[in-house]
Amino acid sequence: MKRVGKNSILFDNVYVLETATSTGPREKKGPIGEYIDKDYENLNCLEKSWEKAECRLQKDVIEISLKKASLEEKDLDLIVSGDLNNQIVVSSFTAKDYDIPHIGIYGACTTSILSLIVGSNYIDTKTFNNVLCLTSSHYATSEKQFRFPTEYGGQKPDTTTTTVTGSGATIITNQKTTIKITKATIGKVIDAEYKDAQDLGKAMAPSAAVTLKQHLSDFNLPASYYDLILTGDLSLGGSKVFIDILKEWDIIIPNYNDCGLMIYDLNNQEVFSGGSGCGCAGVVVNSYIMALLRKKILKKVLVITTGALMNPISTAQKESIPGIAHAVAFEVVE
Amino acid sequence: MYKKYYISSKYYEVIFLDKKIFQEAIEKNKTKRPILKNSIYAFVIGGLVCLVGEVIRLLLMRIFKVDNKTANTLMLLIFITLSSLFTGLGLYDKFGQIAGAGAFVPITGFANSLTSSAIESKSEGIVLGTMMNMFKLAGAIIVIGAVSSVLFGTIIYLLR
Amino acid sequence: MSILFAFLIGGLICLIGQLLVDLLKLQPVHVTVSFVFVGSLLELFGLYDNIIKLAGAGALLPISSFGHTMTHSAVELAVKGSYLDLFGGVFQQTSSGIAYAIVIAFICSLIFKPKG
Known part of the structure; x- marks a missing residue:
């Protein structure tokens, strides 16, 4: 492990052992539904409250990923997890049922990649052998937290995104597997002074562009080095802004897609501008992208997750919405 | 666009942040709201709601022979009941998405x-849940109603 | 005839609300609050009663009638008694609607689960 450039890290020995995903009904019906390990017929996930439902999603992916990797609870050295609830209670309440050390992190919707960066440090320094990186989001808990009650009849503009109900887990290890985590770039908080809380994609796009630019210049790579550059949840409007900012800097990315646009069928599902939330990148990366990497259809993928740093109080106080973005590169090794 | 940074005896390239580029890109990709479509839906659906209300009011007065004031109150109560029921059934948010105002x-x-x-x-x-949070959104209406009616009520009282 | 006016006036009030949301980027709560305020303001000129006579439910159903009724009943009581009765009159006529809505909302919250 060493520092590269200003904000980047080069990892030597971090591999993806297994991944697992669990979602609600809407994600299962989406284009990548067949890659999802477990799904529920409604948002309740057989639980009494939305928060409990989100906990259940997290527990599912822990169980499934352990089973897939033929590991037991005692083999895990650390859980790094986060979500969007106040004081990340869902992650903490999930961790209380396991006899494993836990680091709770909050990185808004960047959590899936941020947890990988945090976890990879312990793996690469050979401190721990197996670390589980976990994230989740839930449509109803986020609506309750950041917007209006779910049954409220207010009209949402087309720019709003739909929070993904789902959880994704990645077990990383220092034993060699086919998928290696090679590079990471820690992003900066970028404030473009955009204030529309119903259009978060555009608020986050500048930070994603800065992180990508920083990543490419730190490692001195062209954008074409990667088979796919994937952003977290910029949605329709945000990804256009992202491309436009990069054009200003003479970076052309033909190999680009956005998790928020991949998880739902935007034409046939009522999801406005696309998916968002921690679970968005968490589910897409840990199901579809990992499957493509295992099949070696994709060999080098850069995932940049983006987070909007706000809460209902800050938006009511008319503060702008800064964004943050972290990047991790997955590469197939022989 | 770039700045050279000097960190631990090496030079690094760091992006110089120009917020103008971001704001221009955001401005360029501004999403337009479907104002005409929304307006037509709001007018027609809002109008139809009121039309149904007027029909109910007239029926109450003609058939059940109630006086004007009672008919008004009853009509409002019927709408409140229907709205709450549809909200409970999870249909009102879908209706609201189409009807807007x-x-x-x-x-x-x-x-x-x-x-x-x-x-x-x-x-x-x-x-702690139901009772304390019930007026989270509707409280604003009660407050402005009380404040403005005392304000304008006082003016009317004095000018009388 | 009042049915037609109910449609037109009611629709027009909703149209204004929609335009406020779309053009000024206001939240629905901002719009309802300003409508209550305007309904109360119109009482100053005695206009709202005329609109109700014309359009019936078209003026009674929109939330602006809430402000009107509150002001109207407050003034009515104050004129009969003293100025202090103004405060007693604020909720006098709307209280049935508010109390009923609270009870129904409470019952619904006991019966139904959030659907998401």
């Missing part, structure tokens, strides 16, 4: 905001 300007919107807040907070218990 046609759903939140009539009194049905008031009942919807009460019921939706109450149902949403159910998981936190009856007292």
Whole structure:
């Protein structure tokens, strides 16, 4: 492990052992539904409250990923997890049922990649052998937290995104597997002074562009080095802004897609501008992208997750919405 | 666009942040709201809600022979009941997405905001959840109603 | 005839609300609050009663009638008694609607689960 450039890290020995995903009904019906390990017929996930439902999603992916990797609870050295609830209670309440050390992190919707960066440090320094990186989001808990009650009849503009109900887990290890985590770039908080809380994609796009630019210049790579550059949840409007900012800097990315646009069928599902939330990148990366990497259809993928740093109080106080973005590169090794 | 940084005896390239580039890109990709479509839906659906209300009011007065004031109150109560029921069944938010102002300007919107807040907070218990959060959205209407009616009421009282 | 006016006036009020949301980027709550305020303001000129006579439910159903009724009943009581009765009159006529809405909302919250 060493520092590269200003904000980047080069990892030597971090591999993806297994991944697992669990979602609600809407994600299962989406284009990548067949890659999802477990799904529920409604948002309740057989639980009494939305928060409990989100906990259940997290527990599912822990169980499934352990089973897939033929590991037991005692083999895990650390859980790094986060979500969007106040004081990340869902992650903490999930961790209380396991006899494993836990680091709770909050990185808004960047959590899936941020947890990988945090976890990879312990793996690469050979401190721990197996670390589980976990994230989740839930449509109803986020609506309750950041917007209006779910049954409220207010009209949402087309720019709003739909929070993904789902959880994704990645077990990383220092034993060699086919998928290696090679590079990471820690992003900066970028404030473009955009204030529309119903259009978060555009608020986050500048930070994603800065992180990508920083990543490419730190490692001195062209954008074409990667088979796919994937952003977290910029949605329709945000990804256009992202491309436009990069054009200003003479970076052309033909190999680009956005998790928020991949998880739902935007034409046939009522999801406005696309998916968002921690679970968005968490589910897409840990199901579809990992499957493509295992099949070696994709060999080098850069995932940049983006987070909007706000809460209902800050938006009511008319503060702008800064964004943050972290990047991790997955590469197939022989 | 770039700045050279000097960190631990090496030079690094760091992006110089120009917020103008970001703001221009955001401005360029501004999403337009479908104002015409929304307006037509709001007008027609809001109008239809009021039309149904007027029909109910006339029926109450003609058939059940109630006086004007009672008919008005009964009509409002019928709409409040319907709105709360549809909210509970999870249909009002879908109606509101299509109707826009046609759903939140009539009194049905008031009942919807009460019921939706109450149902949403159910998981936190009856007292701390339902009772404390019921007026989370609708409280604003009560406050402005009381404040403005005292304000203008005083003016009318003095000018009388 | 009042049915037609109910449609037109009611629709027009909703149209204004929608335009406020779309053009000024206001939240629905901002719009309902300003409508209550305007309904109360119109009482100053005695206009709202005329609109109700014309359009019936078209003026009674929109939330602006809430402000009107509150002001109207407050003034009515104050004129009969003293200025202090103004405060007693604020909720006099609307209280049935508010109390009923609270009870119904409470019952609904007991019966229904949030659907998401």
